[in-house]
Amino acid sequence: MGEQTVLITGTSTGIGLEIALGCARAGWRTVATMRDVSRAERLLAAADTAGVADLIDVRRLDVTEPGAVDTCVEEVTSTYGRLDAVVNNAGAGHLGTLEQESIDDIRAVMEVNFFGVLHVSRAALPHLRASRGRLVTVSSVGGILGQPFNEAYCAAKFAVEGFMEALAPLAATTGVRVTLVEPGAVASEFIANVGIDADAAIDAAGVYGPALRAYLARTGQAFAAAQSPAAAAAVVVAALGDPTPPVRVQTSDAARTFVGVKLADLDGGAVSRTTASWLV
Template sequence: MAASKTVLITGTSTGIGLAAAVGAARAGWDVVATMRDPGKAGRLLAEAGAVGAAGRIHVERLDVTDAASIASAVARATAAHDGLDAVVNNAGAGVVGTIEVGGMEPVRAAMEVNYFGVVEVTRATMPHLRASKGRLVTVTSVGGVVGQPFNEAYCAAKFAVEGFMEALASVAAAVGVRVSVVEPGAVASEFVASQRIDIPALVAEAGPYGPALQSYIDRALQSFGNAQSAEEAAATVVEVLEAEDPPFRVQTSEWARGFTASKLADVDGSAVQAMMAQWLETR
């Protein structure tokens, strides 16, 4: 990988985003590592320094829910690095609950971060990716393929992202941009802890859904107790960045592949993409 290639990654203060930024820098990419609060970049820079890659990390402020923040960060990054060769949409937020109890606010908030934020970053960076014949990688979730209980808002947003990217992929390919989605399962990272869920209060507020919610939470906690590490999941992101011919859809673990395969016979997305390419063929 040429040292001059530049990737912009969102949500790099913790978890998969942090590990992907370090992994990409270690692989030779110049990394524009974005986060809402650059004051939280200490761990990222320390981990990059530990592997001799701190010089390739360039921290920028970017809030995916703020179009002006996105435009400003992209403008600074492209000016400093003479364009972009890749973008990784990673920033996201979870929400646990059900619509009857939680109402619309959590749904709208989840869509703003997990869906509209991805769309806005994509819109802002596509001209640069088109110019470089680059690639667009989006970290979704197995929850973007299989709907899971008490994750209605989160799964809806991730389903929307998967549909958006699947539809965009063939269009982007027509102008030389490769689009991929990366689907982790349970990942042991601050993503879960950052939700600061008061479990007893959440169960109590769930009313008639309380027993089912408690069962779900018990299973989820067990699942995250045996979760893949953020570094393992991020390694898949870096592999997609580095791949000569990246797939549209890739999972980060054998468990994630098996889980998504329960719904998707076309696990790597190649059949759908071949069909869409035919739709766009000029005669």
């Protein structure tokens, strides 16, 4: 696989960093992109320790800038002559509820978590057709089950899931395999990057304060037993190397169990009972 090239978004921390390392270890020429390349030190140090620094090419990319996306993809294909896979990993967490945030706040969540995926995928698809390559998108169990105080984030991930599920059979007619990867709780900086002060948020939540307090307590417990970023990333790397990759794959038994509630829930009652229990 030494001649194959993969472009990965959002690689400065967490799952994205581990995907980049895993791909390089597997022999991929790995273009690791991030909004702020000054944050690349951790990835580059880990790559050096793993003996794969020569396979890591760090480039700046903000997925919310369509022109920058087009330029990055064209420069990568010009440099390496091909693009064999893309991993849409860049994303941002968000906590809030409709009455207490603006529509612009919600649009911003969609820009990063949904439209960013589309910008990168659209630019890459012609090159992936040429290589009969792979388009892998890191989604979330939140793209299957709607979760309280995650309305905007879940809406973005639901959109990603629907878009890629609809695209998969069409892309396959041209030799491109599309896969959604669904992590559950992962011990990364993703939650920390949401950047909320819990006590202040509860105080500001008004009528929703008690529910938010219970939700945050439950979420803290869930993340105390979270999957490691490396374990989640290994599922992505495996999908890239699978000759017949699935359209949808979860990264842990906990994620499979959680998603299974929704996929077997025809009337929505099981999901509602599950998420309602988080608020008391």
